Amino acid sequence: MPKSILVDLPAVRQSAELNSAPVPLLERLEASLNRSAGFVLLMPAVLLIASLAIFPLFISLYISLARLKFIKGGFELKFVGLANYAKLLVGLDREHFVGRLASPGWIGWSSYALLVCLLGWLFLNYWQRGAVHASGVVWRLLGCGISLLIGWYMVHTLVPNGRPGTVIVTLLFVFGGVGSQFLVGLGLAILCAQHFAGRRFFRVVFLLPMMITPVGIGYMFRMLADTSKGPLKPLWVLLGLENTSWVQSAWGARAAVMVGDFWQWTPFMFIVLLAALESQSVEEVEAAVVDGATFWQIFRHITIPAILPVSSTVVLIRMIEAFKIIDLPNILTNGGPGTATESVTLHAYSLWRRLDIGGSAAVGYLLLVLVTFFAVSYANFIRPRHTVE
Amino acid sequence: MKRTVFSPSRSGMILTYAILGLWAVIILFPLYWVAITSLKLPIAVFAGPFYVPFLDFQPSGHAWKYIFVDVRRDVFRPYANTVFVATVSSLLALLLGSSASYALARFVFRPKVGVIGLFIGCVSIAAFATYNGVPWIVAVAGAAASYILLFLGLARRFRKTLGNSDIAFWLISQRMLPPVVVVVPIYVMFQQIGLLDTLTALVIAYVAANLPIVVWLMRDYFESVPIELEECAAIDGATRYRILFSIVLPLAVPGLVSTFLFVLVFSWNEYLLSLFLTGARSQTLPLMVAGQNATRGPEWWYMSVLILIMILPVIGLAIALDRYIARGLLVGAIKG
Numbered sequence: 001m002p003k004s005i006l007v008d009l010p011a012v013r014q015s016a017e018l019n020s021a022p023v024p025l026l027e028r029l030e031a032s033l034n035r036s037a038g039f040v041l042l043m044p045a046v047l048l049i050a051s052l053a054i055f056p057l058f059i060s061l062y063i064s065l066a067r068l069k070f071i072k073g074g075f076e077l078k079f080v081g082l083a084n085y086a087k088l089l090v091g092l093d094r095e096h097f098v099g100r101l102a103s104p105g106w107i108g109w110s111s112y113a114l115l116v117c118l119l120g121w122l123f124l125n126y127w128q129r130g131a132v133h134a135s136g137v138v139w140r141l142l143g144c145g146i147s148l149l150i151g152w153y154m155v156h157t158l159v160p161n162g163r164p165g166t167v168i169v170t171l172l173f174v175f176g177g178v179g180s181q182f183l184v185g186l187g188l189a190i191l192c193a194q195h196f197a198g199r200r201f202f203r204v205v206f207l208l209p210m211m212i213t214p215v216g217i218g219y220m221f222r223m224l225a226d227t228s229k230g231p232l233k234p235l236w237v238l239l240g241l242e243n244t245s246w247v248q249s250a251w252g253a254r255a256a257v258m259v260g261d262f263w264q265w266t267p268f269m270f271i272v273l274l275a276a277l278e279s280q281s282v283e284e285v286e287a288a289v290v291d292g293a294t295f296w297q298i299f300r301h302i303t304i305p306a307i308l309p310v311s312s313t314v315v316l317i318r319m320i321e322a323f324k325i326i327d328l329p330n331i332l333t334n335g336g337p338g339t340a341t342e343s344v345t346l347h348a349y350s351l352w353r354r355l356d357i358g359g360s361a362a363v364g365y366l367l368l369v370l371v372t373f374f375a376v377s378y379a380n381f382i383r384p385r386h387t388v389e
Numbered sequence: 390m391k392r393t394v395f396s397p398s399r400s401g402m403i404l405t406y407a408i409l410g411l412w413a414v415i416i417l418f419p420l421y422w423v424a425i426t427s428l429k430l431p432i433a434v435f436a437g438p439f440y441v442p443f444l445d446f447q448p449s450g451h452a453w454k455y456i457f458v459d460v461r462r463d464v465f466r467p468y469a470n471t472v473f474v475a476t477v478s479s480l481l482a483l484l485l486g487s488s489a490s491y492a493l494a495r496f497v498f499r500p501k502v503g504v505i506g507l508f509i510g511c512v513s514i515a516a517f518a519t520y521n522g523v524p525w526i527v528a529v530a531g532a533a534a535s536y537i538l539l540f541l542g543l544a545r546r547f548r549k550t551l552g553n554s555d556i557a558f559w560l561i562s563q564r565m566l567p568p569v570v571v572v573v574p575i576y577v578m579f580q581q582i583g584l585l586d587t588l589t590a591l592v593i594a595y596v597a598a599n600l601p602i603v604v605w606l607m608r609d610y611f612e613s614v615p616i617e618l619e620e621c622a623a624i625d626g627a628t629r630y631r632i633l634f635s636i637v638l639p640l641a642v643p644g645l646v647s648t649f650l651f652v653l654v655f656s657w658n659e660y661l662l663s664l665f666l667t668g669a670r671s672q673t674l675p676l677m678v679a680g681q682n683a684t685r686g687p688e689w690w691y692m693s694v695l696i697l698i699m700i701l702p703v704i705g706l707a708i709a710l711d712r713y714i715a716r717g718l719l720v721g722a723i724k725g
Contacts, residue, residue, distance in 0.1 A: 030628070037629030038496030045489035045560065045600055052597035053563050055512065056574035063573055075577060077520075188412060191405045204711045205413045208420070211703040211714075213658040215675040216696040220419045223426065223689055231422050231438045263415070272718050324567045327660040331679055345569045345661065352665070357573060364570035375565055 064361035084362035096339055097347065097363070099157030099165035108155035115151045119144045122381065143377045163250075166339060166347040166363075167370070172254065173329075173343060174322040174374075177261045182315055184262075185269025190303075192270070193277040203274070206267040214264065218331025221260040222247075225332075250340035253333040257341050260328050265318060272314045273307060280306035316378055323371045344370070420704075427452050427693035434689050452690040456698075464695070467677035474588055474673060475656040478595035482652050483645065485596065486603025487611075489560065491633055493553050493604075494611040495619070500556070503547030504540065511536040557608060564601040572665045579666065586668035594662045599652045606651070606717055610644030611637065647717030650710055654703050674699050 033040065064085070067078045088097040104112070123140060126132070154171065157164040164172065192202060209217070225246045227236040236242045246252035280303060288298050326345040329335055335342035335350070342350070344367045351360040425441075426434060428448035439445035456464055492498075515532035519525045575594060576585070584590040614637050622632045638645065663673045672680075678695050707714060 034628045034630070038492045038498065041488040041492035041629075041633070042496075042498065042556070045485045045604065046556070048485065048593075048597050049560060049563055049600060052575060052594065053566055053571055055516075056571035056578070057566070058513070059516075059574035059577070060570055068573075075580075188409065191408055194402075194405060196402060196405065200711075202409050202413060203715065204708055205416055207707050207711050207714060208704055209416055211654050211707045212700045213675050213678075213703070215658075215660060215679045216423075216700045217419075219678070219692055219696055220423055223422060224419060229435060229437055231418070231440065233438045263419070267416070268718070271715050275715060275718070320565050324569070324661070326569075327675070327679070345567065348569045349661075349664065352573070361570075361573050364567065364573070367567050368570045371565055371567060 060361050060364065063358055064365045066358050068357035068361075070355075070357075080358065084358045085366070087359065088362060088366065093359070095163070095165065097165045097167060097366075098153055099168050100161075100163040101153075101156040102159050102161035104155040104159050104162075108159055112151055112155045116148070119147060126381075140381065143373075143381060146373055147377075163338075163340075166342045166344050167366070169254065169339075169341060170323065170325070170343045170345075170367075170370075173258060173261065173325055174319060177258055177265070177322055178315060178318050180258075181262055181266045181269050181318065182311070185266045186273050186311075188266075188270045189273035189277055192274050203271070206270050208267070209264045210268045212264065214260075214327040215331050217260050217264055218328050221256060221263070221332055225256050247333050248337055250337060253337060253341045257329045257332055260332055261322070261325065264328075265322075268318065269314060272310060276307040276310035277303070316375065319378065320371060320375055323367065323374075423693045423696050426689050427697055429690055431688075431690060452694045455691060456694045464677070464698075467672045467674045468698070470588060470591075470671055471657060471674040474591045474595060474671075475653055478592045478599065478656050479649055479652040481592065482596045482599040482603050483649050486600045487607045487638070487641075487645065487648075488633070489600075490557070490604045490607040491611050491637060493557050494608060495616075496553075498553050498556060499550040501544070501547040502549045502551060504544060505551075507539055507543070508536060511539075557604065561601050561605045564605070568598060568661050572662060575662075576665055585666065586671050588671050590666050591663060591671060591673070594666060595656045595659060598659070598662065599655060602651060602655070603648055606648045607641070607644055610641040614640050643713065643716065646710070647713040650706060650714055651717055654706070657703055 063077070065079060065081060067080050069076045069078075087093050123144060126136070126140060150171070154164075154168055156162055157168050158172075188206070192199060224230050224232060227233065227242050227244055227246070233242060236244075244252070246256050284302050285298055288302060293301075324345055325343045326349065329341040329343055330346055330349075333341045335346050339347075344363060348360045348363040348367070351357075351363060425439075425448075428442060428450070429439070429446060430449050430451065433439055433446040442448040511532040514535075515525075515528040518528040518531070579585045579590045584593075618636055618640075619632050622636055623629075627635075658675060659673070660675050660679070663671075663676050667673060667676060678692075678699055681692060681695065
């Protein structure tokens with residue numbers, strides 16, 4: 001067709017010339033930078049994490065299998081195999097790390113039996129649900145085994161004659177703390193989910209403790225725990241306890257640390273659960289009310305399912321963070337009396353101070369194993385199914 | 390009036406106020422006690438509990454004067470260190486973390502497992518060689534060269550790939566890592582490159598520690614920004630960076646603010662990393678206050694002033710920006 005020949009030839013030629021002309025270096029660079037934008041944006045974060053978390057993790061594993069000495073201008077490593085771990089788990093430091101074992105009374109044995117039943121029930125539950133895989137069975141059996149081992153040490157050390165080591169104390173802080181914080185936080189959130197004047201005031205006040213430096217909280221509670229000059233003296237006098245020093249008795253000191261932790265982290269549970277409660281559907285509840293449901297029925301069948309996903313996540317987050325506890329016991333009780341309130345992280349630090357660097361790394365690694373074990377089993381086995389995407 | 394789930398009766402309301410009021414007292418009383426202790430003379434602290442200024446005891450500014458005038462220098466330095474490290478590390482973590490989570494939300498990554506393994510292998514060889522006395526420049530150059538050669542030769546053969554969600558999970562799961570596990574090698578690393586007891590070292594460590602939180606919280610905000618806007622901008626010729634910095638980030642400001650607050654508070658309060666990595670020069674505030682344990686143990690009036698100046702900035706932030714904080718918390722919990 002003649003018309004198509006009338007295409008603006010000079011323009012075509014010009015654009016062809018433009019394309020073949022050398023593009024300035026800067027523009028080419030910009031274009032290629034633009035093409036690889038995703039890579040450029042992601043890589044700094046990945047490299048930083050790799051060099052400050054993954055790489056040190058490998059090095060740490062090696063250090064935990066060695067004896068490290070700082071010498072002038074550097075360091076000296078001597079490979080010692082599993083000696084550091086053996087020392088902690090079965091050797092000299094066993095009493096410090098695991099605890100001193102004593103025969104558990106009937107309370108100990110019955111709670112152990114309870115744990116066995118619970119694990120058996122969970123396993124049976126899994127078995128009956130069908131969908132049994134070989135890997136699922138292996139992982140669950142491993143989880144049960146480790147739980148039984150930890151439970152064994154707990155019932156043997158948490159008796160009057162025994163003495164819990166840093167692992168057991170940390171587990172106590174984690175489970176006692178997270179459990180009580182969750183329950184009280186949930187209760188307060190349910191109360192606060194009602195509509196009333198002054199809600200913003202309560203919300204802001206309840207936000208404060210989790211922002212405060214744990215070091216400050218440690219000192220604060222040291223002042224409050226003082227029975228002779230502290231503000232709660234009238235209360236202690238009333239109870240006949242004015243001359244007891246909380247931080248001198250093992251369980252008193254543990255209670256003081258747990259109260260401090262409770263004070264700081266209950267608000268976190270509260271705020272998250274309050275937001276979850278507020279986002280549940282009003283229509284469902286109204287329909288239930290019209291149908292004559294009681295408060296407990298509504299709570300059991302509507303509220304709990306609605307807040308379950310958020311609850312399970314918030315418990316997981318708190319659990320992971322609680323394993324890292326160090327500043328509060330270090331300030332409040334200095335880990336004492338003896339090692340009664342020493343957490344695993346504090347144990348690692350005290351070994352580091354004594355220049356037992358390999359031992360410190362081994363303690364850290366065992367903590368990592370513990371956190372991973374609890375977080376993974378919680379996320380996979382205990383956390384309700386439907387919250388997993 | 391907004392409809393709410395529970396509509397309480399009158400007596401229920403009174404009970405609610407009573408319980409919440411009690412809890413508010415439990416929270417506020419320790420803070421109040423620290424505040425009035427900072428105004429007490431030693432005699433008023435040791436003579437027993439006094440609760441109300443002017444009524445029970447005569448307030449005095451002596452502790453504040455001591456901290457702000459007499460030992461000004463010792464207090465000011467850790468304070469300035471903390472302000473600097475917390476701000477800079479939070480801004481950097483926000484920059485790196487939000488870039489990464491934007492990249493994960495908008496680009497498709499298919500890294501090959503084999504290539505990652507190759508990279509790790511070459512890095513370990515370089516580290517091992519350095520450790521055994523090879524000059525580090527030679528080791529790094531050798532490892533880089535062998536990585537490039539092997540990459541060119543082998544990259545096509547690897548089949549198994551990872552996806553975006555794997556990368557995101559990997560980044561976020563670093564939050565699970567207790568810092569005490571990695572702090573010893575980090576100490577050795579910083580010692581080798583001469584960064585020990587400097588603010589730079591702290592900033593680097595804090596950025597790495599906070600990156601997972603930023604990625605985790607920001608991912609959701611980026612996924613909620615409509616992609617059409619970005620497509621329009623791309624058609625108009627904007628580069629990817631321009632799109633990120635002039636369209637996406639401005640839209641995600643609420644998320645950025647709440648994430649920034651979290652990271653800032655975490656860095657402000659951080660204890661363990663600074664315990665290991667700082668000495669006298671780069672000491673941060675929590676560490677300085679913790680160190681007073683020995684010298685000022687029973688001198689609660691000075692301690693109270695120190696505690697107050699340490700916690701007042703974060704309390705101020707919490708009161709001013711409580712909405713952002715609550716929102717950030719919820720996003721974190723739901724998306725976790």
